[in-house]
Amino acid sequence: MMRQYYYRFLVILAVIAACVYAIYPPEKKIRRGLDLQGGVHVVLEVKEAGEEKQVSDLADRALEVIRNRIDALGVTEPIIQKQGLNTIIVDLPGVQDPDKAIDIIGQTALLEFRLVSDDQEMLSAALQGNVPEGYQLLYSREKDDRGIYRETNPLLIKIEPELTGQYIADAYMGYDSSGFPDVNLVLSKEGGVVFENVTANNVNRRLAIILDGVVKSAPTIRERIGGGKAQITGRFSADEARTLAIVLRAGALPAKMDMIYREVVGPTLGRENITQGFRAAMCGAIVVVAFMFIYYAAFGLLADFALALNILILLGVMAIMRGVLTLPGIAGIALTCGMAVDANILIFERIREEIKTGKSPKSSIDAGYKRAWSAIIDSNITTLIAGLILFFLGEGSVKGFGLTLSIGIVANLFTAVFVTKAIVDWVMVTQKIEKVRI
Numbered sequence: 387m388m389r390q391y392y393y394r395f396l397v398i399l400a401v402i403a404a405c406v407y408a409i410y411p412p413e414k415k416i417r418r419g420l421d422l423q424g425g426v427h428v429v430l431e432v433k434e435a436g437e438e439k440q441v442s443d444l445a446d447r448a449l450e451v452i453r454n455r456i457d458a459l460g461v462t463e464p465i466i467q468k469q470g471l472n473t474i475i476v477d478l479p480g481v482q483d484p485d486k487a488i489d490i491i492g493q494t495a496l497l498e499f500r501l502v503s504d505d506q507e508m509l510s511a512a513l514q515g516n517v518p519e520g521y522q523l524l525y526s527r528e529k530d531d532r533g534i535y536r537e538t539n540p541l542l543i544k545i546e547p548e549l550t551g552q553y554i555a556d557a558y559m560g561y562d563s564s565g566f567p568d569v570n571l572v573l574s575k576e577g578g579v580v581f582e583n584v585t586a587n588n589v590n591r592r593l594a595i596i597l598d599g600v601v602k603s604a605p606t607i608r609e610r611i612g613g614g615k616a617q618i619t620g621r622f623s624a625d626e627a628r629t630l631a632i633v634l635r636a637g638a639l640p641a642k643m644d645m646i647y648r649e650v651v652g653p654t655l656g657r658e659n660i661t662q663g664f665r666a667a668m669c670g671a672i673v674v675v676a677f678m679f680i681y682y683a684a685f686g687l688l689a690d691f692a693l694a695l696n697i698l699i700l701l702g703v704m705a706i707m708r709g710v711l712t713l714p715g716i717a718g719i720a721l722t723c724g725m726a727v728d729a730n731i732l733i734f735e736r737i738r739e740e741i742k743t744g745k746s747p748k749s750s751i752d753a754g755y756k757r758a759w760s761a762i763i764d765s766n767i768t769t770l771i772a773g774l775i776l777f778f779l780g781e782g783s784v785k786g787f788g789l790t791l792s793i794g795i796v797a798n799l800f801t802a803v804f805v806t807k808a809i810v811d812w813v814m815v816t817q818k819i820e821k822v823r824i
Contacts, residue, residue, distance in 0.1 A: 553577025722794025
């Protein structure tokens with residue numbers, strides 16, 4: 387007889403141990419959203435005409451490029467997801483330099499190597515508005531002593547590139563012979579062959595290195611360059627060279643992306659949200675615990691224990707699922723706590739009714755749990771359906787609310803029925819209670 391109770395308690399202890407292990411230490415295991423720790427929220431949209439399938443494919447490819455760039459930034463636990471046909475949502479919690487992160491995310495990074503025309507007559511004609519077919523008039527940019535870029539030196543450049551960034555295997559920051567930071571490129575095997583042929587066939591001509599339509603440098607080819615390596619110079623700062631290396635290494639975006647929304651949440655606001663949320667949760671918990679004890683005595687303490695276990699299970703499952711805790715998520719936890727207490731109230735009130743009919747304490751408790759079960763199932767299942775819909779169809783904060791609500795409902799069914807029933811049955815058998823006060 388007692389063995390079945392030992393098995394139940396073993397299950398309860400195993401669940402508690404697993405949840406404690408999953409969330410400890412909480413500052414590392416519980417992922418916090420932007421509203422709790424600050425960061426960057428960006429919404430990007432693919433600007434490309436075409437069939438829906440083609441646009442959707444471009445968005446998928448852009449998502450992978452953005453993911454690679456963010457991984458290179460070293461951001462922990464980023465959230466990068468596609469929404470709809472051509473929209474990408476990026477959440478970067480805990481980012482220290484939001485402007486740099488936004489610049490890296492949105493930069494197209496289309497790298498081209500194009501030959502420059504040395505014909506001064508063609509250049510003069512282009513400056514007067516007569517640009518020859520197959521060429522484009524661009525200006526190189528130089529940074530002045532105040533760090534401001536200015537357009538200088540008009541260049542007549544072929545529109546058709548000799549080499550593009552698709553052949554880049556690696557990119558990293560270095561320093562040129564003058565001590566200025568530059569970007570060193572390592573080309574793929576195929577790209578190395580193409581680059582060697584281009585330099586061999588165009589000795590003493592200038593080769594412009596163009597990024598997103600801007601001439602970064604236009605060095606003169608002195609000799610054939612083999613080995614599959616190249617350099618981009620242009621009086622970069624160390625941060626500019628490092629950022630450029632990141633976006634080139636991750637690859638160019640496959641289409642033009644518009645940043646239709648951006649939001650930077652400061653860490654100060656996040657700390658305030660945590661403080662206020664914790665204070666509100668503690669005040670609510672104290673009121674609930676006090677009410678349950680005053681109104682239901684020992685049964686109220688049992689409900690309070692089930693409530694605490696419900697929160698522990700919820701946080702443990704979120705840590706295992708690597709869910710993100712947001713401010714709406716905390717609201718979802720508060721709602722599930724209210725429903726956990728509600729389930730126990732249904733059971734306790736049903737037990738009271740059974741006792742009033744003259745049944746024994748053991749029979750009243752068994753009947754109370756059994757007859758309250760249908761009402762508990764009805765209320766929890768309907769809420770669980772709503773929570774799952776919010777989780778699977780919602781985005782951002784709505785998704786966080788749906789996640790905590792759904793997990794909390796399942797935990798509620800376990801604590802309100804299995805856990806409390808096991809404890810009550812064990813007390814009734816071991817203590818041989820003849821009268822129940824509830």
